[in-house]
Amino acid sequence: MxxxxxxxxLISMNDRTHWAVKARMTSAWRHAAYLAARDAxxxxxxxxxxxxxxxxxxxxxxxxxxxxxxxxxxxxxxxxAGLWPDDNSDWVTVTEPVLMRGxxxxxxxxxxxTTP
Numbered sequence: 001m002x003x004x005x006x007x008x009x010l011i012s013m014n015d016r017t018h019w020a021v022k023a024r025m026t027s028a029w030r031h032a033a034y035l036a037a038r039d040a041x042x043x044x045x046x047x048x049x050x051x052x053x054x055x056x057x058x059x060x061x062x063x064x065x066x067x068x069x070x071x072x073x074x075x076x077x078x079x080x081a082g083l084w085p086d087d088n089s090d091w092v093t094v095t096e097p098v099l100m101r102g103x104x105x106x107x108x109x110x111x112x113x114t115t116p
């Protein structure tokens with residue numbers, strides 16, 4: 001499990017944010033995930049399933065799949081840290097984000113079973 005504080009607001013696919021602002025937020029998420037993975041010293045991992053827990057402020061109803069715009073830069077940061085050589089489907093499967101009330105970002109990585 002990798003934990004880190006949210007470096008920026010969550011990015012939703014429904015946002016209508018200016019491209020430059022979105023680029024800064026995307027970069028912040030990617031860099032924060034990179035630093036957290038580097039500090040965790042996990043080394044290279046086998047093909048894995050990644051589940052990301054994203055903190056929200058309140059219990060309003062939200063569509064978790066809209067926050068894949070936040071999950072993508074997190075996974076990119078994990079690849080930047082060397083956990084996998086690429087984030088294609090050979091290496092990484094991502095589940096729908098889990099929205100939780102408050103706290104840090106939680107990234108759970110589980111090795112996938114391989115079939116012979």
